[in-house]
Amino acid sequence: MSVHTQQRSRGAVTFRVAGVLVAAMVLQACKPSPPPPPPAPKETTLQKQTRACTDDVKLGLNDPASLEVVTVKEIPLDNGGIAIDLDYTAKNAMGGRVRGQTFCVFKEKQSVVLDEENRVNQVRKMMRTMNELGIRTN
Secondary structure (H helix, E strand, O other): OOHHHHHHHHHHHHHHHHHHHHHHHHHHHHOOOOOOOOOOOOOOHHHHHHHHHHHHHHOOOOOHHHOEEEEEEEEEOOOOOEEEEEEEEEEOOOOOEEEEEEEEEEOOOOOOOEOOOOHHHHHHHHHHHHHHOOOOOO
16 A cells, blocks of 8 residues: 555545544534423422521521521411521530520511511510620520
8 A cells, every 4th residue: 555545544534533523513512402400499488487587596696507497386476477486406605516496576477577576586686785795694
């Protein structure tokens, strides 16, 4: 086989490989795209209220990231409002995990904003302020 025939043969192989690569890229582009992910489930009012309550509780913790919710109970109030009974654990100043409980009160069953006029919410806020001032309450 002559040198000229070998070069032509290599050129043909290179051309075939290039053709296969182009065909593969075209086929890849023709592949249907995957379906979009399903929409995230909507948060219930109780989940939103629980988040509002835990966000408020975290403000008074030494290690807010350590908060873990144990149980959540919904308590209907006579005035049409709702209270959330939140049992949780969190780390104290020494790093030990301790258990806590609090109530968060909302003016209406569908409200996701804490009732600032409610005494339970006011006491939690006052305790937080006292801790910020260096007055230990426990």
